[in-house]
Amino acid sequence: MTDLQERLDPAHLAALGSASTATISTQLLKLGLRNTFLAGLANHTPLAPRLIGEAFTLRYIPAREDLDVIEVYDDYDHPQRRAVEQIGPGQVLVMDSRGDGRAASAGNILLTRMAVRGAAGVVTDGTLRDMAGISELSMPVYATGASAMTNLARHHAVDLQVPVACAGVAVYPGDVLVGDTDGVVCIPRHLVPVIALPAHDQERLEEFIQAKIRGGSPLRGTYPPDADTLREYHETRARANGELLMTEEEN
Numbered sequence: 001m002t003d004l005q006e007r008l009d010p011a012h013l014a015a016l017g018s019a020s021t022a023t024i025s026t027q028l029l030k031l032g033l034r035n036t037f038l039a040g041l042a043n044h045t046p047l048a049p050r051l052i053g054e055a056f057t058l059r060y061i062p063a064r065e066d067l068d069v070i071e072v073y074d075d076y077d078h079p080q081r082r083a084v085e086q087i088g089p090g091q092v093l094v095m096d097s098r099g100d101g102r103a104a105s106a107g108n109i110l111l112t113r114m115a116v117r118g119a120a121g122v123v124t125d126g127t128l129r130d131m132a133g134i135s136e137l138s139m140p141v142y143a144t145g146a147s148a149m150t151n152l153a154r155h156h157a158v159d160l161q162v163p164v165a166c167a168g169v170a171v172y173p174g175d176v177l178v179g180d181t182d183g184v185v186c187i188p189r190h191l192v193p194v195i196a197l198p199a200h201d202q203e204r205l206e207e208f209i210q211a212k213i214r215g216g217s218p219l220r221g222t223y224p225p226d227a228d229t230l231r232e233y234h235e236t237r238a239r240a241n242g243e244l245l246m247t248e249e250e251n
Helices: 010-017 021-030 070-074 079-086 108-116 189-214 227-250
Strands: 051-062 091-096 121-124 141-143 155-160 164-166 169-171 176-180 183-187
Touching: 010 051, 010 176, 010 189, 021 176, 021 183, 021 189, 051 079, 051 121, 051 164, 079 108, 079 155, 091 164, 121 176, 169 183, 183 189, 189 227
Parallel strands: 051 091, 091 121, 121 141
Antiparallel strands: 051 155, 051 176, 164 169, 176 183
């Protein structure tokens, strides 16, 4: 596993930030990774930017009545509370809630605290409470839905920064999460430099293909692109880059 002390290249993160989760999933599929999309999650913060950041994980197991009592909220060493106070800028809190939405994974006050701390987002395969307030956050938040019940009714927080399962996908600390209107995809950290630029390039090519399809081109030869379509694409890109270079020189 890649050393978490090794910083990710900002150029790679920028490239991934401009690629859709569909494109990223395709790039991972080319490498043989088929289980990277966190199915069933929706974005609940329409005002927030796209999600991209490094995973900071929190694992829940089923609650037990003698342990998960309301008084645990007085314990600031509680793993959930520690996660909120330890997550840093550029990190996404990924909660393994075992797909159990009968009680919320967290609520608006905790998520607001993380947003103030500069967290890059929150992802859970469970539900959240106080959704009206959460929907106004400027931090992207993905969950399966809403529940008014506090987490203690179903969830017992046990571990931070360990491998977790979220929506059936293995997420390791430091993996990169990208989210858009389709949902969230998890990129193994060591593969970020492998797929970042190809994902960016695929996005540009598909924009070109989309324009041709809108213009009436048939699928055959266009999608997937044959040699003629690829040649046209590269010529179009070369002209655009040349015009941009001339404009920059004039300025």
